[in-house]
Amino acid sequence: MSINEISANRSFGGWHKQFTHTSSVLNCEMRFAVYLPPQMEQGKNVPVLYWLSGLTCTDENFMQKAGAHRMAAELGMMIVAPDTSPRGDDVADDEGYDLGKGAGFYVNATQEPWAKHYQMYDYVTRELPQIIEGNFSVNNKKAILGHSMGGHGALMIALRNPDMFVSASAFSPIVNPMNCPWGKKAFTAYLGSDEQEWQQYDSCFLLEQAEKQIPMLVSQGDADQFLTEQLKPETLQAVARKKNYPLILEIHQGYDHSYYFIASFIEQHLKFHAEHLA
Amino acid sequence: MSINEISANRSFGGWHKQFTHTSSVLNCEMRFAVYLPPQMEQGKNVPVLYWLSGLTCTDENFMQKAGAHRMAAELGMMIVAPDTSPRGDDVADDEGYDLGKGAGFYVNATQEPWAKHYQMYDYVTRELPQIIEGNFSVNNKKAILGHSMGGHGALMIALRNPDMFVSASAFSPIVNPMNCPWGKKAFTAYLGSDEQEWQQYDSCFLLEQAEKQIPMLVSQGDADQFLTEQLKPETLQAVARKKNYPLILEIHQGYDHSYYFIASFIEQHLKFHAEHLA
Numbered sequence: 001m002s003i004n005e006i007s008a009n010r011s012f013g014g015w016h017k018q019f020t021h022t023s024s025v026l027n028c029e030m031r032f033a034v035y036l037p038p039q040m041e042q043g044k045n046v047p048v049l050y051w052l053s054g055l056t057c058t059d060e061n062f063m064q065k066a067g068a069h070r071m072a073a074e075l076g077m078m079i080v081a082p083d084t085s086p087r088g089d090d091v092a093d094d095e096g097y098d099l100g101k102g103a104g105f106y107v108n109a110t111q112e113p114w115a116k117h118y119q120m121y122d123y124v125t126r127e128l129p130q131i132i133e134g135n136f137s138v139n140n141k142k143a144i145l146g147h148s149m150g151g152h153g154a155l156m157i158a159l160r161n162p163d164m165f166v167s168a169s170a171f172s173p174i175v176n177p178m179n180c181p182w183g184k185k186a187f188t189a190y191l192g193s194d195e196q197e198w199q200q201y202d203s204c205f206l207l208e209q210a211e212k213q214i215p216m217l218v219s220q221g222d223a224d225q226f227l228t229e230q231l232k233p234e235t236l237q238a239v240a241r242k243k244n245y246p247l248i249l250e251i252h253q254g255y256d257h258s259y260y261f262i263a264s265f266i267e268q269h270l271k272f273h274a275e276h277l278a
Numbered sequence: 279m280s281i282n283e284i285s286a287n288r289s290f291g292g293w294h295k296q297f298t299h300t301s302s303v304l305n306c307e308m309r310f311a312v313y314l315p316p317q318m319e320q321g322k323n324v325p326v327l328y329w330l331s332g333l334t335c336t337d338e339n340f341m342q343k344a345g346a347h348r349m350a351a352e353l354g355m356m357i358v359a360p361d362t363s364p365r366g367d368d369v370a371d372d373e374g375y376d377l378g379k380g381a382g383f384y385v386n387a388t389q390e391p392w393a394k395h396y397q398m399y400d401y402v403t404r405e406l407p408q409i410i411e412g413n414f415s416v417n418n419k420k421a422i423l424g425h426s427m428g429g430h431g432a433l434m435i436a437l438r439n440p441d442m443f444v445s446a447s448a449f450s451p452i453v454n455p456m457n458c459p460w461g462k463k464a465f466t467a468y469l470g471s472d473e474q475e476w477q478q479y480d481s482c483f484l485l486e487q488a489e490k491q492i493p494m495l496v497s498q499g500d501a502d503q504f505l506t507e508q509l510k511p512e513t514l515q516a517v518a519r520k521k522n523y524p525l526i527l528e529i530h531q532g533y534d535h536s537y538y539f540i541a542s543f544i545e546q547h548l549k550f551h552a553e554h555l556a
Contacts, residue, residue, distance in 0.1 A: 011538035067345035067541065260289035
């Protein structure tokens, strides 16, 4: 699993780097970004934080806009940011911003024309961690977080893999994709119309079934334009309360869906994960 | 001087906002961005930091990528980020990224076809401060900083207006535009071929003539691809040493020309200015 370094920027004493590689899971060339904290140059094996981005994003948005490198450097965490879908001219796409390229929803598609490339669940949970562990000096501790569609991805993946991740968090996540327009559109296209097939990717459903608990933090702005139609974090909170699941939901007054919100609270999220990654 | 708010994002307890207005100096509609720290909502008049961006940038790059809001909120500073040139369909342009739109170089153009709109020196030193002081609760303390072409702008403007700004700083500035390809191209176009006309916009020349001193900080990465041909900060340092001018030049190993470099040291720059704005 060879990877090609295509860019490198010194950042907070560490490195921001981008790599390309041929993904056998997605059947295409992919790009991902990492932040390598200064501790890695000092020979230390560090824990890994996987960041999943939202609709329309690539590996770049979080790295450029979240201001996360400062705390990752201080706490000694590697950050990995994959792309949000398979890429390339022969990859199926849709005109909508919320389906196809930039909108993989972190599922394994079973339907045409998506199934050949849209296997983002396997990519994030299997192929990418293998690449990271094969190419970087990391230890075996992992946490996962994301924003919006990537918040859905982070919570859903953590709920399905509680032995893989020590903690999960999300900004403005889609917590119940089976019951919101973004989720219904994407799941119908990628998974077909049988809603039973959707449950395995729905955090509310998964949390209801969860046996093993891991700490979860969700941050949500109350001025988020998508709050009432798409996100509805109180749905997840209700399930968590019923199950006594360790979910913290924080509502922040006046904050919207943008990276300004993420930047404002990324320090809190990184410190939350650091506690569990230590 | 009315301004129209076109966006607002809560950020670190304050606000990031964008405004448009009709500039009488530039003869066009302009957009600028501000960061309003939480202290302003508490009724406090705060000092203002003017940020000038580099080639190809708008008001957005710094606000999105520098991670400056956190410290501005903590230190209680307003930040103002203007665009880097006049804008609009009837504004003269060039195919190069380093002349015309996105490349105003913070000078008052005297040559055709530029003179009608390219009056960025007057815009930044006169019209924009009047707008800020007329529309926001600020005190009379101002500092200025910038990156690359905007580093040139910040140092040059501070050297010409040492009573207006209490301090100046720059990341990777063009310190001697009269003697580098970017500066020669822009100054020839905007100011004509008489190099005497260029001196008023050249920080090395201005520092040589400076009577009043203000504290200056320059940060430069030694892996900056533009270092040896375009930037050459040691030229400014040599003049400063001769004059015993309070210029601090810091060379940072491995850092390049990107916003990852700016983000890594923006806290230091804001604290440097805070000392003098207090």
